[in-house]
Amino acid sequence: MFYREAGDFKTTYSADNQTFPIKIDRVGYYVALVVAFLIIPFMINDYWANAILLPFLIYSIAAIGLNILVGYCGQVSLGTGGFMAVGAYACYKLMTAFPEVNIFFHVILSGGVTALVCILFGLPSLRIKGFYLAVATLAAQFFLVWLFNRVPWFYNYSASGQINAPERTVFGVPVTGPNTEAWATYLFCLVFLVICALVARNLTRGMAGRKWMAIRDMDIAAEIIGVNPLKAKLTAFGVSGFFIGISGALFFALYLGAVEVGEAFGINKSFLVLFMIIIGGLGSIFGSFAGAAFLVLLPVVLKVVGVDMFGWPTDIVAHLQLVIVGGLIVMFLILEPHGLAQLWRVAKQKLRLWPFPH
Amino acid sequence: MKMKFATMAVTAMMAAAPAMADLVFPSLSYRTGPYAAGGIPFADGYADYFTLLNERDGGIGGVPTRLLECETGYNTEKGVECYESTKGEGALVYQPLSTGITYQLIPKTTADGIPMHTMGYGRTSAANGKVFSHTFNYPGTYWNGASGAVNYLLDENGGDLKGHKIALVYHNSAYGKEPIRTLEELQKKHGFELSLLPVDHPGQEQKSQWLQIRREKPDTVLMWGWGVMNQVAIQEAANIRFPMENFIGIWWSGAEHDVLSAGAKANGYKALTFHNVGRDFPIFEDIQKHVVDTGKAAGAGDQIGNVLYNRGMYAAMLAAEAAKTAQEIHGTAEITPAMMRDGMEALSITEDKMAGLGMPNFGPSFDVSCENHGGPGLVGVTQWDADSQTWSLISDFAETDMEVIGALIAEDSNAYASENNIEMNCK
Numbered sequence: 001m002f003y004r005e006a007g008d009f010k011t012t013y014s015a016d017n018q019t020f021p022i023k024i025d026r027v028g029y030y031v032a033l034v035v036a037f038l039i040i041p042f043m044i045n046d047y048w049a050n051a052i053l054l055p056f057l058i059y060s061i062a063a064i065g066l067n068i069l070v071g072y073c074g075q076v077s078l079g080t081g082g083f084m085a086v087g088a089y090a091c092y093k094l095m096t097a098f099p100e101v102n103i104f105f106h107v108i109l110s111g112g113v114t115a116l117v118c119i120l121f122g123l124p125s126l127r128i129k130g131f132y133l134a135v136a137t138l139a140a141q142f143f144l145v146w147l148f149n150r151v152p153w154f155y156n157y158s159a160s161g162q163i164n165a166p167e168r169t170v171f172g173v174p175v176t177g178p179n180t181e182a183w184a185t186y187l188f189c190l191v192f193l194v195i196c197a198l199v200a201r202n203l204t205r206g207m208a209g210r211k212w213m214a215i216r217d218m219d220i221a222a223e224i225i226g227v228n229p230l231k232a233k234l235t236a237f238g239v240s241g242f243f244i245g246i247s248g249a250l251f252f253a254l255y256l257g258a259v260e261v262g263e264a265f266g267i268n269k270s271f272l273v274l275f276m277i278i279i280g281g282l283g284s285i286f287g288s289f290a291g292a293a294f295l296v297l298l299p300v301v302l303k304v305v306g307v308d309m310f311g312w313p314t315d316i317v318a319h320l321q322l323v324i325v326g327g328l329i330v331m332f333l334i335l336e337p338h339g340l341a342q343l344w345r346v347a348k349q350k351l352r353l354w355p356f357p358h
Numbered sequence: 359m360k361m362k363f364a365t366m367a368v369t370a371m372m373a374a375a376p377a378m379a380d381l382v383f384p385s386l387s388y389r390t391g392p393y394a395a396g397g398i399p400f401a402d403g404y405a406d407y408f409t410l411l412n413e414r415d416g417g418i419g420g421v422p423t424r425l426l427e428c429e430t431g432y433n434t435e436k437g438v439e440c441y442e443s444t445k446g447e448g449a450l451v452y453q454p455l456s457t458g459i460t461y462q463l464i465p466k467t468t469a470d471g472i473p474m475h476t477m478g479y480g481r482t483s484a485a486n487g488k489v490f491s492h493t494f495n496y497p498g499t500y501w502n503g504a505s506g507a508v509n510y511l512l513d514e515n516g517g518d519l520k521g522h523k524i525a526l527v528y529h530n531s532a533y534g535k536e537p538i539r540t541l542e543e544l545q546k547k548h549g550f551e552l553s554l555l556p557v558d559h560p561g562q563e564q565k566s567q568w569l570q571i572r573r574e575k576p577d578t579v580l581m582w583g584w585g586v587m588n589q590v591a592i593q594e595a596a597n598i599r600f601p602m603e604n605f606i607g608i609w610w611s612g613a614e615h616d617v618l619s620a621g622a623k624a625n626g627y628k629a630l631t632f633h634n635v636g637r638d639f640p641i642f643e644d645i646q647k648h649v650v651d652t653g654k655a656a657g658a659g660d661q662i663g664n665v666l667y668n669r670g671m672y673a674a675m676l677a678a679e680a681a682k683t684a685q686e687i688h689g690t691a692e693i694t695p696a697m698m699r700d701g702m703e704a705l706s707i708t709e710d711k712m713a714g715l716g717m718p719n720f721g722p723s724f725d726v727s728c729e730n731h732g733g734p735g736l737v738g739v740t741q742w743d744a745d746s747q748t749w750s751l752i753s754d755f756a757e758t759d760m761e762v763i764g765a766l767i768a769e770d771s772n773a774y775a776s777e778n779n780i781e782m783n784c785k
Contacts, residue, residue, distance in 0.1 A: 047442040047446065050438055051439040051442050149556075159536070160481070160532035161531070161532055161535045162458075164465075164777075166777060177465065178466055178468060178469040256435070257462060260434070260458050260461070262531060262559050263531060300439070314389060314428065315394075315398075318389070318390040319390060
């Protein structure tokens with residue numbers, strides 16, 4: 001009833017294969033784009049940008065990246081934090097070494113550097129699977145954080161071991177450093193997110209994505225039908241690393257501005273992004289967005305409701321948040337392993353039939 | 359209906375408007391996570407002092423204070439969120455109690471024109487007010503701490519440290535790395551041997567570091583630790599029977615909860631400080647009477663007199679005094695963050711002032727100036743007595759090696775200024 005596909009005819013093959021085949025979805029998608037690009041930048045303030053929208057956009061990119069690896073290719077990774085750190089440090093080194101180059105290219109290049117590092121750490125995946133691979137990527141996490149803490153070259157020999165983003169501009173508008181406007185950083189991240197999401201969507205429904213999914217569903221069968229596991233797994237690591245690197249670079253340069261590797265890119269970050277895709281939905285681009293939105297918004301909502309409205313002590317609210325996130329993960333794993341994305345799919349199905357369910 | 363809603367909104371705004379006239383002091387506290395043991399007493403002390411001012415004096419200069427508490431969990435991301443959500447409420451001064459969050463907020467607060475006070479932590483070179491216009495770290499910095507520890511050792515060893523072995527056990531973060539540069543400079547000057555032993559966050563795992571100490575047998579161990587790392591280190595030191603009187607912690611590694619878990623073995627452990635310890639100050643009677651007994655204490659009221667509670671209270675006192683100074687300078691009781699900054703820069707703490715506040719001899723007397731945001735950097739040493747479970751001050755607040763520190767501050771702050779194209783203030 002509400003969600004109709006009747007009368008929505010497709011006459012060409014490409015029309016049938018588009019990302020949003022149903023008209024109402026397509027309209028919704030364009031409306032979301034218009035709102036994101038043309039309306040929000042005029043209404044945004046520092047609080048909305050720095051507390052909600054920037055983390056949401058950046059974590060969405062990271063979640064898309066991890067979802068390609070874990071959700072589409074089935075290679076469990078606990079190294080997300082470490083790979084984000086690679087992106088951040090690559091961006092820092094590039095920003096300070098080549099100040100005349102636009103930050104836009106630095107961010108993309110940091111994605112490339114991270115992709116290479118990610119492929120390197122993906123090599124063991126050819127031999128080991130499942131839990132053992134998770135442990136191998138965990139080693140990447142600890143090794144990378146240790147490396148960035150240990151080798152002063154990475155932080156340009158600064159006394160504190162921190163990296164600070166110097167001011168860089170795009171079209172004359174500062175996007176990093178202290179004097180940024182909320183709308184500029186927001187738009188910069190949004191552009192990256194939209195590009196990443198489009199690329200990811202088109203990769204996952206194309207040949208590459210099908211190979212990944214074949215490997216995920218049964219690697220031996222995939223090999224027999226002609227999928228090269230070496231290429232499939234390593235491309236998944238590479239593409240995933242590229243997105244995660246971009247998110248790490250944005251996280252450092254635009255969102256935090258100053259980063260200490262152990263604190264910002266510790267094991268907690270790996271788990272956070274993993275929880276995002278578990279709650280959002282493995283193997284779904286929409287799920288990456290939903291999971292990121294959920295885990296970014298939840299603490300803020302809890303804080304607003306608990307501290308600002310009810311006046312509870314801040315520590316109780318902080319503890320409550322841990323309890324709720326933990327409970328939700330257990331609940332999702334039991335009740336809906338495919339996450340928020342599946343809930344959304346079911347809701348659409350129900351809406352389509354409503355009010356005549358049979 | 360719409361009309362009614364609008365009216366309601368307007369009335370709500372009108373009702374909220376007088377509240378805006380408060381003096382807002384955000385408290386970016388952490389009562390959760392591995393650093394909560396230190397965060398809770400500090401936050402309690404900070405909150406209780408402002409409650410006392412409201413209850414006893416009706417605020418500062420007749421304007422009530424309002425404390426906005428926001429939980430950071432010692433996490434920089436949450437710190438940023440807290441900063442953004444509280445800065446719009448007219449926050450006068452930020453005290454994040456985290457070196458990581460400080461680094462984050464130095465450029466942001468400067469851009470927003472809100473002062474930040476990082477008392478005995480944060481970026482040491484922010485003491486150079488010419489570069490860091492909105493950041494203050496009086497009355498002492500980490501580099502004062504490092505130099506104070508070395509000076510103390512010089513005193514103990516008859517003025518000669520040649521061949522003396524010092525091991526630095528530090529939290530492997532911006533915070534723990536702060537003293538290294540100063541210690542390396544002092545090493546050149548005094549000829550002691552320095553070995554560096556980093557401990558990773560959160561600091562529960564220190565077996566290998568202490569094994570190394572057992573093997574190398576340093577004469578003195580210095581520690582830059584925080585949170586759970588302190589307790590573990592002191593326990594490990596006790597386990598290898600390292601003589602506690604040769605174990606000196608920075609001021610963030612010297613509170614009751616750090617030493618209590620090691621019991622009698624922690625006896626004799628030393629820690630640096632930049633303010634006095636103990637409960638023998640008249641102000642605590644006022645706090646007991648106006649805050650604890652009326653049920654308005656931020657915590658359970660059992661932290662009073664603890665080292666970190668005192669420090670939180672001291673931080674609040676300095677903020678309140680700076681607000682008073684700002685009120686005097688600008689002749690208005692309702693000050694803005696910009697006025698607060700002027701007040702902090704003109705702050706003068708004297709012995710009389712502290713005695714008048716019920717805190718005689720609580721800290722050093724000092725004057726802040728436009729050039730010097732770091733205060734005099736006087737460092738004292740306290741020692742733990744496990745029998746009576748008290749800290750006591752065993753040396754006076756002494757001068758530190760400003761020749762070495764001043765040069766380092768100038769070098770680091772000038773590098774920051776040129777990196778970020780900052781023009782020098784204070785012409």
